[in-house]
Amino acid sequence: xxxxxxxxxxxxxxxxxxxxxxxxxxxxxxxxxxxxxxxxxxxxxxxxxxxxxxxxxxxxxxxxxxxxxxxxxxxxxxxxxxxxxxxxxxxxxxxxxxxxxxxxxxxxxxxxxxxxxxxxxxxxxxxxxxxxxxxxxxxxxxxxx
Amino acid sequence: xxxxxxxxxxxxxxxxxxxxxxxxxxxxxxxxxxxxxxxxxxxxxxxxxxxxxxxxxxxxxxxxxxxxxxxxxxxxxxxxxxxxxxxxxxxxxxxxxxxxxxxxxxxxxxxxxxxxxxxxxxxxxxxxxxxxxxxxxxxxxxxxxxxxxxxxxxxxxxxxxxxxxxxxxxxxxxxxxxxxxxxxxxxxxxxxxxxxxxxxxxxxxxxxxxxxxxxxxxxxxxxxxxxxxxxxxxxxxxxxxxxxxxxxxxxxxxxxxxxxxxxxxxxxxxxxxxxxxxxxxxxxxxxxxxxxxxxxxxxxxxxxxxxxxxxxxxxxxxxxxxxxxxxxxxxxxxxxxxxxxxxxxxxxxxxxxxxxxxxxxxxxxxxxxxxxxxxxxxxxxxxxxxxxxxxxxxxxxxxxxxxxxxxxxxxxxxxxxxxxxxxxxxxxxxxxxxxxxxxxxxxxxxxxxxxxxxxxxxxxxxxxxxxx
Numbered sequence: 285x286x287x288x289x290x291x292x293x294x295x296x297x298x299x300x301x302x303x304x305x306x307x308x309x310x311x312x313x314x315x316x317x318x319x320x321x322x323x324x325x326x327x328x329x330x331x332x333x334x335x336x337x338x339x340x341x342x343x344x345x346x347x348x349x350x351x352x353x354x355x356x357x358x359x360x361x362x363x364x365x366x367x368x369x370x371x372x373x374x375x376x377x378x379x380x381x382x383x384x385x386x387x388x389x390x391x392x393x394x395x396x397x398x399x400x401x402x403x404x405x406x407x408x409x410x411x412x413x414x415x416x417x418x419x420x421x422x423x424x425x426x427x428x429x
Numbered sequence: 430x431x432x433x434x435x436x437x438x439x440x441x442x443x444x445x446x447x448x449x450x451x452x453x454x455x456x457x458x459x460x461x462x463x464x465x466x467x468x469x470x471x472x473x474x475x476x477x478x479x480x481x482x483x484x485x486x487x488x489x490x491x492x493x494x495x496x497x498x499x500x501x502x503x504x505x506x507x508x509x510x511x512x513x514x515x516x517x518x519x520x521x522x523x524x525x526x527x528x529x530x531x532x533x534x535x536x537x538x539x540x541x542x543x544x545x546x547x548x549x550x551x552x553x554x555x556x557x558x559x560x561x562x563x564x565x566x567x568x569x570x571x572x573x574x575x576x577x578x579x580x581x582x583x584x585x586x587x588x589x590x591x592x593x594x595x596x597x598x599x600x601x602x603x604x605x606x607x608x609x610x611x612x613x614x615x616x617x618x619x620x621x622x623x624x625x626x627x628x629x630x631x632x633x634x635x636x637x638x639x640x641x642x643x644x645x646x647x648x649x650x651x652x653x654x655x656x657x658x659x660x661x662x663x664x665x666x667x668x669x670x671x672x673x674x675x676x677x678x679x680x681x682x683x684x685x686x687x688x689x690x691x692x693x694x695x696x697x698x699x700x701x702x703x704x705x706x707x708x709x710x711x712x713x714x715x716x717x718x719x720x721x722x723x724x725x726x727x728x729x730x731x732x733x734x735x736x737x738x739x740x741x742x743x744x745x746x747x748x749x750x751x752x753x754x755x756x757x758x759x760x761x762x763x764x765x766x767x768x769x770x771x772x773x774x775x776x777x778x779x780x781x782x783x784x785x786x787x788x789x790x791x792x793x794x795x796x797x798x799x800x801x802x803x804x805x806x807x808x809x810x811x812x813x814x815x816x817x818x819x820x821x822x823x824x825x826x827x828x829x830x831x832x833x834x835x836x837x838x839x840x841x842x843x844x845x846x847x848x849x850x851x852x853x854x855x856x857x858x859x860x861x862x863x864x865x866x867x868x869x870x871x872x873x874x875x876x877x878x879x880x881x882x883x884x885x886x887x888x889x890x891x892x893x894x895x896x897x
Contacts, residue, residue: 291660294665302667302671302675305675306675308675313622316682316687316691320618323687337617341548342540344555344560346555347480348475351617353762354557355557355762356476356479361762387471388467391467392467395471397540414617417618423683423761424761424837425838427842
């Protein structure tokens, strides 16, 4: 690099630039957190949903599925599964309940988690709540996720 | 080796390489599960193997970063490590905690692991990459704090260089942002938003500081180029990394319920994220071309150039490929993401750790560079791993493009599972490339044991010792 561009200038760009954009980021984060109530479906964040989220975490569902596009890419997107299953929590529960213990020969299969009826209801309610989050452009592009 | 305590790095590097092998073995298992869906089911379901694969990666890279810091900081600071015993103690704590966590993943169902580690007291488990039990996360914080204290005291009481200060900033950032892994709100959007404070601000933020400083250190050593020149490059690279990368976090906020302005901010700033990686490539080739010495460690120079190029391709080019919101609308959460993730992590972080290992291991074993035959084997492993990673990325990209078309773009979209069957050929090819990668890794390990005559630096090695 030319001599006119000194190390001191490079250092100032680093300190100035990173501090400035970090402060902007904090500002945007504050604004985002304040704006979220319009989209994040918090009005439907019931105790059942909270319990469902814990079940979702404790069974590492994100290790195969995506939820709003984040997670693993081994199994279907679940951010819109409530819509895909005809807006039926019963259909979701039925699917989870029916998974064979030893899998399906040669194919991918979700494990059998042996959830109680209460737990099935909680996980289904959590997925219904996730589907209710208002996402930009109503992502995913279509019902297949 | 100028300082006795630098040799602690050897422990860390050996552990890192060992865990790297584990990571790749599980990668091969995962690749096979993509095509033979019931492989190892239900004993090791996909989610468990994936957790082992990604967590081992994170842990061995952390071992690598710590080892790198323990090696270069005493030399840069011109003093022994502040507390060598603490570095050794933390090594064993981290290794045992890491091994127990991985065994926990493999030996009991994840829900049982959550129960016996009392996740309900402070629920942090079950989120991608942050699957570790809360107690392990606390352990990671303790190890990181002790490590930063040790490194920080060494730096602050010794000679301060730009390299050590940038490295320290990166490491402190790593520890600070990891604290967000303890925040797990019920609200899914908030959970996702702050989850990225760990994941994005690590790999597209502070880790770039660590990477750039390690690369700068090795380049000073192997090229003998004036420190002033290298430091200027270092500042401008990390400046661009943070200027683009901080607001660039917004490219993760497109489809999680965050406000619409992130579509613009995320697109524009993340489109700038390739710039620091491109500058790293320019930087590496520039200083190697202007080298003032021919260091006998050719392999280390190859790794240094390789990491710059591959980080630019993997993080820069493959990142840009799907970072603009209108494109990401279709590609989000598909095999395109997986393709990018593989080459970016390999190019930027795996390779930079292998660069510093390549440079420092011979020195810690009492010679300037490995013998010529060992270096040839090491360079073969470089090419096998790097080329096979390029192909893994290309095959996943092929799978991803087809997946996007069939499942999201065409007039009559297919279901996820039907699409997966259609793209199976790409998964088989990826698995083949993965096996070549494993062969490259085995060769890499063999290279440490190849015997031959020592290579000496041409001419006097003293006369061109760095000037600053």
